[in-house]
Amino acid sequence: MQKIYRSIEEISGPLMLVEGVDDVASEELGEIELVNGERRACRVLEVDGNNVIVQLFDNSMGINLVDSKVRFLGHGMQISVAPDMLGRVFDGMGNPIDGAPAIIPTDRRDVNGQAMNPVARIYPNEFIQTGVSAIDGLNTLVRGQKLPIFSGSGLPHNQLAAQIARQATVLGDDEKFAVVFAAMGITFEDANFFIQDFTRTGSIERTVLFLNLADEPPIERLATPKMALTTAEYLAFDLDMQVLVILTDMTYYADALREVSAARKEVPGRRGYPGYLYTDLATIYERAGRLRGKKGSITLMPILTMPDDDKTHPVPDLTGYITEGQIILDRSLNQKNIQPPIDVLPSRSRLKDDGIGEGKTRADHADVMNQLFAAYSRGKDARELSTILGESALSDIDKIYAEFATAFEEKYLNQSFYGARTIEETMAIGWELLKILPKAELRRVDQEYIDQYYDEKRG
């Protein structure tokens, strides 16, 4: 029998003090019933003797100290999971909002995941084809990796995320692929774009969506990624699926965390974010991975907008320290209408070296990748120099490099948000571009591959 308390003593921002409670555990979920019968969820943050501090997921409007009732549910935050979650849309707390009937749960799971034992992990080394050359060719994504997209306001990160969700496949077998998509604090229009896009292209069938929109309670955002990852863990480790989780936008998530921290009057760290932001983000990101003896995997692509395109802002900065690389979108490429505008030079995938090569992509992949990086980097420098000193200041070879850089952006990076390229196609374009350079310049490519691909007849 659950006890009902009418002892709310304080309400301040998203926090509420309830006195005289018994048997309440840390992190336990509660429910507040207003005078008009409306119910709102809350969570225990701190227990001090018979007093508890609870955090409201919704706003506090209408709650009063005299009549509102609180009861505690005896368990932490949970989500019902079932195979038929695929193709469905849920709110940030895991309730269906697509008008279809409630799912029939096969299990209820605690959303606070437990830390993976490092010895239970399998090192990620299997290639995922996203169909985007800048990723597949140069910043390769592998199964079980966490690779964020660093973006800025006004950049097409949503289009890129939708493109990856739509196109991602695991090569060469019939493994089941699923996408779990969690939106935190994005606008209705953005959310609608994803739903429409997934529905139109049919990829909604393999997708689970969790939506917490910009006008919905910010505190609810703290639960959303946990809901999504718990679902992903169920799909991956119970149902053996290869799951890609997209979380957008982590900056809004961190802002919600800051809001609660400020309400608790905690000592702030950088830019007012709490000192435990790193740990909090890590408990989300580290849920990606592969496990010994399990077929499935969780690959994580968080998206975050860098305020003022500042990579040293705490959210991208701490994210970069936890994730295994980053894909960075660039404003000037976007202005040149390069789609997707991925700046490959500062982008990086830490795990790519183990996911490419013979048997995974192609034997010449690593060499071509290094050569393209080096050549594009040099070409960009040459191009910058020519804008300062004029083209005549360039040596002949630097002119070729400058031409290479432009061609690289137009042919390799640019492919439209609806163009899917196989890894073979990406490699072929890479070689087409390398042919712009004299053979002697290809110092990073093994002679064997130069013989095989450089001299190949065009077209």
Add this chain to the structure above:
Amino acid sequence: MADNKATQGVIKSIAGPLVVAQDMRNVRMFDVVRVGNMGLTGEIIEMHGDEASIQVYEETAGLEPGEPVVTTENPLSVALGPGLIGQMYDGIQRPLEDLYEITGDRIGRGSSSPALNQEKKWHFVPTKKVGDQVVPGDIVGEVKETSSVNHRIMVPPTIRGNWVIKEIASEGDFHVANTIYTLEQDSKTQDFSMEHRWPVRRARPHKGKKAPHEPLITGQRVIDTLFPVTKGGTAAVPGPFGSGKTVIQHQLAKWADADIVVYIGCGERGNEMTEVLNQFPKLTDPRTGKSMMERTILIANTSDMPVAAREASIYTGITIAEYYRDMGYSVSIMADSSSRWAEALREISGRLEEMPGEEGYPAYLGSRLAQFYERAGYVTCLGQDNREGFLTAIGAVSPPGGDMSDPVVQSTLRIVKVFWQLDAALAYQRHFPAINWNSSYSLYANDVVEYLNDMIDRAWSKNRTEALRVLNEESRLEEIVRLVGMDSLSFDERLTMDVAQAIREDFLHQNSYHEIDTYSSLNKQFYLLDLIMHYYRLAQDMGKRGITVDQMQELPVREAIGRFKTVEEDRIKERYEELIDELDRVIPNLERER
């Protein structure tokens, strides 16, 4: 002491990893307690009247007020004895492989398993006999722990004074917990096994420290030649994300010429620890020819594991390292990353509502860091034989946004003697290791260079000084080139740029993924730098004769020098002599272009 009322309290409040319990008047500061019905591990960090604040090393969700708290009456300590090597522990020395057997792929709460394998039998060979007089630190016997490590069984420093061996086991196989010897002092006797416990927050005693001077050879050219660290020294590697901190730490763990390596993954990525676990057993130690894992101990407290255990992990690691140092070994400890440890400290401090210092870090951040690094050193170990041991500490630092004014970076710099600054710009250019040669330093350089002059070649220090000068000169010239272009430089200046490029690309750049290039012996490092400097010395005279730098750049011998780093170790001397001959032949005979 056995009074139950005194040792058992109840939970009063819970806030994240901090639990306050009451009825705790009789417990001691820093004693380990079991918290709640699940028996979570915690440590007492503050006491007020009969309330004690406990930092809990496991997730506290689900705890309720009123649940019991029981003290173990012991401070947080580690088990020391045969069986440590090759293990992967969490921050409070729970063996992760055993936990996997017990709780599966997630770390279950309240679970525990003995740190040392209690089933395995070790072959003990006594080195002392009945009637011998011993003091703490004396070696009474040996156990072959792995094929490359002889584990020396020492009289533990938990006792004092002179003792006499009353009984000692003869050669045979024993469990770690079996009694091996009995000591007698003033007619009282005490039994000892191969295992003993030591509190992690207390440095293990030694007879005294000495100034370190012998280099720790790492096989990394930029480190050994330009910014060396000594055995028993301290070093820090700060750098923004993506600058290759972890790769450097891994390289050092793999190749540093230490007898024992303790690697602490402190608040870092889970997959990195998996990588270490996958790679190390496959790598062979260049000195012993044995698997790297046979000298390595891993402490993994990944970023998703509880923060309080992260705070403890570096103490657990360094205590184990000190234990092997006490045997007379050279031990290296790598902590990746000390910033995450400092953040754990900050988080606990915040929950205790302490007055914050800079950036919210507690005011005692600097002194705690100093206490950690000061446990490194070159020491005379306890025991009558005056053997020497080394403990080298290398910490990675992850400054937020790459900002070097970060309190953790600055507090670390006050203590460590070697600073390898990683540079994001170098990392973008794919120059690895991305150690910036202009801002890094080593305060051991003078001592080490002397040592290497004697060990390797008299020209070692000359080449090194010259190389550093050229690199420094290059950054000045680069600014001029950026303003007015390459054409404005004199022959000497162009040659400096050319040589600097050769030092950067052919010498400093080192590919950690290349089978041969990943490790360079000191001889190879000397030969390679000497080739570049020999070229420099020969080329300096060519300006007068109207030879251009471009002409010299195109010589095939230059490319051959560039490939020298991938020459196999057994062929380097021969190849070095060939190339020196070729330089001597080709450069003076260059003809002026028309």
